[in-house]
Structure formats: structure tokens, C-alpha cells
Amino acid sequence: MTEERQISKAVISRLPRYYRYLGELMEEGIERISSNELSARMKVTASQIRQDLNNFGGFGQQGYGYNVKYLYTEIARILGIDRQHNLIIIGAGNLGQAIANYTNFEKRGFMIKGMFDINPRLIGLVVRGVEIRSIDNLEQFIVDNEVQIAALTIPKSKAPEIADRLVRAGIKAIWNFAHTDLNVPDDVVVENVHLSESLMRLSYRVCSMQDERERKEREKTV
Ligand code: NAI
Incomplete structure (x- = not known):
């Protein structure tokens, strides 16, 4: 696990989400995926995906994309969920x-x-x-x-x-x-x-959206 020590906490915190999406791709029988396709599914930018996944020596290949099973297995290994x-x-x-x-x-x-x-x-x-x-x-x-x-x-x-x-x-x-x-x-x-805490973050987001809508409504009526 020596090489993994260099990976930032922010990247590690995103890996479980990659793992979940890759698992779904495997269930759908998809063998490879480009960073752009993964970006559309996961609603994160393709450059973020490339940056994150390059941390592990770049599993992606130009013009080929990522090998889903390999990436899935590698992420499991990095997260330590390939063992009991x-x-x-x-x-x-x-x-x-x-x-x-x-x-x-x-x-x-x-x-x-x-x-x-x-x-x-x-x-x-x-x-x-x-x-x-x-x-x-x-x-x-x-x-x-x-x-x-x-x-x-x-x-x-x-x-x-x-x-x-x-x-x-x-x-x-x-x-x-x-x-x-x-x-x-x-x-x-x-x-x-x-x-x-997660609910409070949700509360903040829903209230901010509501405030923004109300602000726009007020602007329209002025
Ligand atoms: P609960 O009252 O249904 O269960 C608590 C259990 O702990 C009881 O069966 C009780 O007998 C046992 N217990 C008390 N002292 C113990 C000890 N010293 N050793 C072993 N067992 C002991 O409560 P619930 O709803 O399951 O919540 C458990 C805890 O989790 C609470 O502290 C609650 O605030 C917290 N919680 C946290 C959430 C989170 O998102 N972090 C969400 C829901 C609950």
C-alpha cells in the first residue's frame, strides 16, 4: 500500500463513488468507458475524473478509455475492500x-x-x-x-x-x-x-435555492 500514501484525502473520499458507478457499469456489461462518458453519468467534469484516476498511474488509454473491470478492481484494492x-x-x-x-x-x-x-x-x-x-x-x-x-x-x-x-x-x-x-x-x-449533518447540508442547499428563486421573483416585479 506504499504508493497509496501519496493520494490526497479528497481523492480517496471520491473513490467509493467511482467504485459504485463502475460496479453499475459492470452490471450493465460495459467493459470500457471514456472519461467523457463517465463524466456525463457521474455529473463531474471529465478533467476531474482524469485527474483523480491519474493518481494511480493512469488506468486510461488514449482512444480506448478506461477498462471498467480493471479500474473497479484497482479501486477496491486501494480502498482495501478486496479483503475481509x-x-x-x-x-x-x-x-x-x-x-x-x-x-x-x-x-x-x-x-x-x-x-x-x-x-x-x-x-x-x-x-x-x-x-x-x-x-x-x-x-x-x-x-x-x-x-x-x-x-x-x-x-x-x-x-x-x-x-x-x-x-x-x-x-x-x-x-x-x-x-x-x-x-x-x-x-x-x-x-x-x-x-x-448531511440533512443540515441539504437544508442549506434547499433554502439557498428557495432564497434565490424568491430574489428573482422580486426582481421581476420591481
Ligand atoms: P437506541 O436507544 O434504539 O439504541 C441504543 C442501544 O445502545 C440500546 O439498545 C442500549 O441498550 C445500548 N447501549 C446503551 N449503553 C450501552 C453500552 N454501554 N454498551 C452497549 N450497549 C449500550 O438508539 P438508536 O436510535 O439506535 O441510536 C443509537 C445512537 O446512534 C444514539 O447515540 C443516536 O444519537 C445515534 N444516532 C446517530 C445517527 C447518525 O447519523 N450518526 C443516526 C441515528 C442515531
């Missing part, structure tokens, strides 16, 4: 169970090995083949199952304490849904997911 990641979910409430019920994570190599909760009424239940276990057994389970990633879907007040336990048990990545920032050592990565 064992994952656990801490907090088996609404969100934790929704994540466990989603089958596509496994297709991307994320294997949900177990769920953990403190609620005795939930412990022992099975969600799509994944057992809900007592949080008391967390550390041993992490070691026994070589767990790398933990999804945190517990109240924010409990998140720091659980994050510390996860780190001490050897977890290297936290997928944090709790609305709080976590303090973890440098060798542990945290990806915060906040649906409400």
Missing part, C-alpha cells in the same frame, strides 16, 4: 439492528461478527444470523474473532468509555455514529457518520 474486515456493532438498538440487517456490507467484505448491548432483553436475540451478546464479553470476542472495526451505535454519553475499551482490546477502526468526538491514539482511525 471483521466488524462488530456496539449498541443493538434501532440503528445497530438496521446496520446488521443491511446485507450489502458483506458484499464489500465487511463481515458482521457480533453485536453487543447492555440490555438483558436484547442479549441472546439474533438479527439476520448475528447474535446480540453481553458487553461484558467484548474483549475476549474481539481477540477470538480478529475484529478490526467496531461500529458505535450507543448513546453519546457511553461512547468515550466504550471507545477506550475497544482500543485497549485492539480495535483499529471505529465507525462512530454517536454524536460525540472520540479521543483515540494515532494508530486508531475514526470515521464519524452523522446523518443529521
